[in-house]
Amino acid sequence: MLLNQFLLLSAVLFSIGVYGVVVRKNGVLVLMSIELILNAVNINLIAFSTFWGLGGQVFALFVIAVAAAEVGVGLAIVLLIYRNRRSVDIDTLDELKG
Amino acid sequence: MWFFTHVWIIPALMVLSFLLILLFGKKMPKKGSEIGIFFIGIALVMSIATAVNWWSWSSGGPEVTSKAAEAAALSEVQPKCSKVATEERLEAAEQGEKGKAQGKSVAAAAASSAEKGGEPEIATRPVVRCLSWFETGNDRMTIGTLVDGQSVLMLVVVTIISLLVHVFSTDYVGGDRRYTHYFAFLSLFTASMLFFVLGQSTLQLIIGWELVGVCSFALIGHWWEEKPNTDAALKAFLTNRVGDVGLLVGMTVLYFAADRSFSVLDINILANEGEIRHVVLLVAACCLITAVMSKSGQFILHTWLPDAMAGPTPVSALIHAATMVVAGIYLVARLYPVFFEGLSIAGSSVNLLAVVGAVTALFGALLAFVQKDIKKVLAYSTVSQLGFMVTSLGVGAWTAAMFHLFTHAFFKACLFLGAGSLSHACHHSFNMVDDMGGLRKVMPKTFWTYLIATGALAGVFPLSGFWSKDEILSGTGSFPGTEGANGTYHLMLVMLLLAAFCTAAYMTRTIWYAFYGEFRGHGHPHESGPRITVPLIILATLGAVAGVANLPKSLQVVDVPGAWATRFEKFVEPVGLYFPAISHAGFNLTLAVVSVVVGLAGIGTSYLYFWKGSFRWAQGLSSRNKLAAAGKRVLENKYYFDWLYTDVITGFVKGPLANATNWFNQHVVDGIVNGVGRGAVGTGQWVYKNVDQKVVDGTVNGIGAGAGATGGVLRHLQSGRVQQYAALFFVAAAVLTGVFVVAIG
Secondary structure: OHHHHHHHHHHHHHHHHHHHHHHOOEHHHHHHHHHHHHHHHHHHHHHHHHHHOOHHHHHHHHHHHHHHHHHHHHHHHHHHHHHHHOOOEHHHOOOOOO | OHHHHOOOHHHHHHHHHHHHHHHHHHHOOOOOHHHHHHHHHHHHHHHHHHHHHHHHHHHHOHHHOOOHHHHHHHHOOOOOOOOOOOHHHHHHHHHHHHHHHHHHHHHOHHHHHHHHOOOOOOOOOOEEEEEEEEEEOOEEEEEEEEEOHHHHHHHHHHHHHHHHHHHHHHHHOOOOOOHHHHHHHHHHHHHHHHHHHOEOEHHHHHHHHHHHHHHHHHHHOOOOOOHHHHHHHHHHHHHHHHHHHHHHHHHHHHHHHOOOOOEHHHHHHHHHOOOOOHHHHHHHHHHHHHHHHHHOOOOOOOOHHHHHHHOOHHHHHHHHHOOOOHHHHHHHHHOHHHHHHHOOOOOOOOOHHHHHHHHHHHHHHHHHHHOOEHHHHHHHHHHHHHHHHHHHHHOOOHHHHHHHHHHHHHHHHHHHHHHHHHHHHOOOOOEHHHHOOOHHHHOHHHHHHHHHHHHHHHOOOOOHHHHHHHHHHHHOOOOOOOOOOOOOOHHHHHHHHHHHHHHHHHHHHHHHHHHOOOOOOOOOOOOOOHHHHHHHHHHHHHHHHHHHHHEOOEOOOOEOOOOOEOHHHHHHOOOOOOOOOOOOOOOOHHHHHHHHHHHHHHHHHHHHHHOOOOOHHHOOHHHHOHHHHHHHHHHHOHHHHHHHHHHHHHHHHHHHHHHHHHHHHHHHHHHHHHHHHHHHHHHHHHHHHHHHHHHHHHHHHHHHHHHHHHHHHHHHHOOOOHHHHHHHHHHHHHHHHHHHHHHHO
């Protein structure tokens, strides 16, 4: 079935994204991995929308818009971190340690 | 009739006077005395108006007055004032009274019409008005006024004496440093007594009783700079407290006996109708007799009364003539059914009240012989005369007691004020043996008034004391040929006759010392001013003629016109439901002659002893004869009652009893307290070691350690590495999804 392939693609994309978020040390790359996760979700939404109406596509558009905003904020944070520390290695950012 | 319902204004006026004198007295030109005199004057006028109204009301009777409807409304007793004095009951009783009167007149028509003077027998009702004071549960306490012959009589007596005492005081205490306060307390004293005599409930009687006690305390101790005066005031107050215990217990007993009612009417009616058990009445009567003993100076609580002479003389006159000491007599008279039924006065020949009175009358009179202080003589004379009144109440001669109270008020006030006048002339000394003598010439007005009052006190015909004393003597019913008495009290008659003899003798003695012989003081005595002599003259006149207020019906040799005879019996004595059916002893010519002879014998004996120097063998007898010396010593030590009270009783309380109590306190009570303390300390230590240290602290530490260990494990999660958090987040999401799928699927 067509849906299966889409769901598989989406699952693969999601897994790659999760891997990137958990493993990569570069802050920018972590942000990009998050984009991958979001896009995996978008694929899911659009794939399901072919069966259950256009709501999924509309929702995907919203997700894209919110993702753009999120990347904007995220890149700004990364930029500021870089300015302060001359590095974007998030392993060194353990200020939240309890 | 307005006066009956507004009689409360009279004590209220005196309270107002008290407040005004306290607040503005010092700024007034005469330092407040004019306020007191003004208000007591109004009170006197109102009292007399009330008495005149009562007179006309009782003569006509409610049903024949022109204002019959108004009178009927007045005579209704409101249900809130009395539970049992209902209209039906009152009317039934009145019908009964009339029936009795008619029955009597049928039986002996001629005698009855002579007796009654052709007047119909009317049961004059008391006028009762009251306010609810407060309510507790179902019990309502009322405060109000009870107007009947008895209270009207007292209103008049109190206000007359009080007014004259006020006038007398302006001169006598003139220039005193606490002049204003003196008058303020005179007003309060009068107000308390008026409040007391108008009392509608026994609560009110108690309050009035105590107020009178407080005021007397303040006035006896008026010159408190000197220790004996404060001691005397304290003694008066404390001795009265002893009796007050009896008063409170007696009143409480009566309250419960009368079906939870404080109303005087309720108590009297129930006691009178035999609805209260005899034993209860007996207990109540005995308790109240204790109160009377203290307030009216009866043996054995009379000791405060002579000491109360420490107060200013006008106060002594007020205390002993009209207010304080007659409160006890008034109380017995007011609750007479309680005593009459409780002590079974009718048909008896001895009872507690009569014995107390007769003993007081005789032994008080004996004490007066050895006093040097003229006021102390008068004080013991008062004790003795109060004994006469109490005896009279004890033998059932209620009317005679009130009559004697009435006449005694005038002549005794006159004597006290006379003594005050004497001391005013003799540098404020009351010692008649050392500082007086021969004052007859220089103080004629004081002398003559004093002489008349002495005659009245000694019972010389036809002065007022003769009539009242004779009525008491015949009231004992013991003298052969006396008719109509309530019982036959032989012992009382003998003791009273002896007391009458002594009275005449010791009063003659005071006259000898004060007015005859050589002047033994220093300086030049002078007659007192008009503000002192005018009250004396008024009182002496009243003391001389007051006897006509209650002449007997027949003097056996001549008949008294009906309009003049037995006025007290008609107007003062209550008739009806709330008063026992007492009978009245008739006049007995032989007894009258005997009592006059006894009085004259007393006067004669003293006259022969002092003026003529007879009875040489008796002069200085006490220094030669051991028995006489012992007797004199007993008298001089006042029968050792003071010694008994201060040394024996107080000494026992202060010495052995206090020591024993102290030992008990130190050893037993303290031992128990210390033991309990030590036990508590031991328990505390055990609890500290075992419970606090081990259980409580263990728990707390355990919880702390557990929390620390948990934290040690969990702190590794808080690495601060964002990616680790993200990994955990995703793992958790995956697990939850798995659970979700399994659960849903």
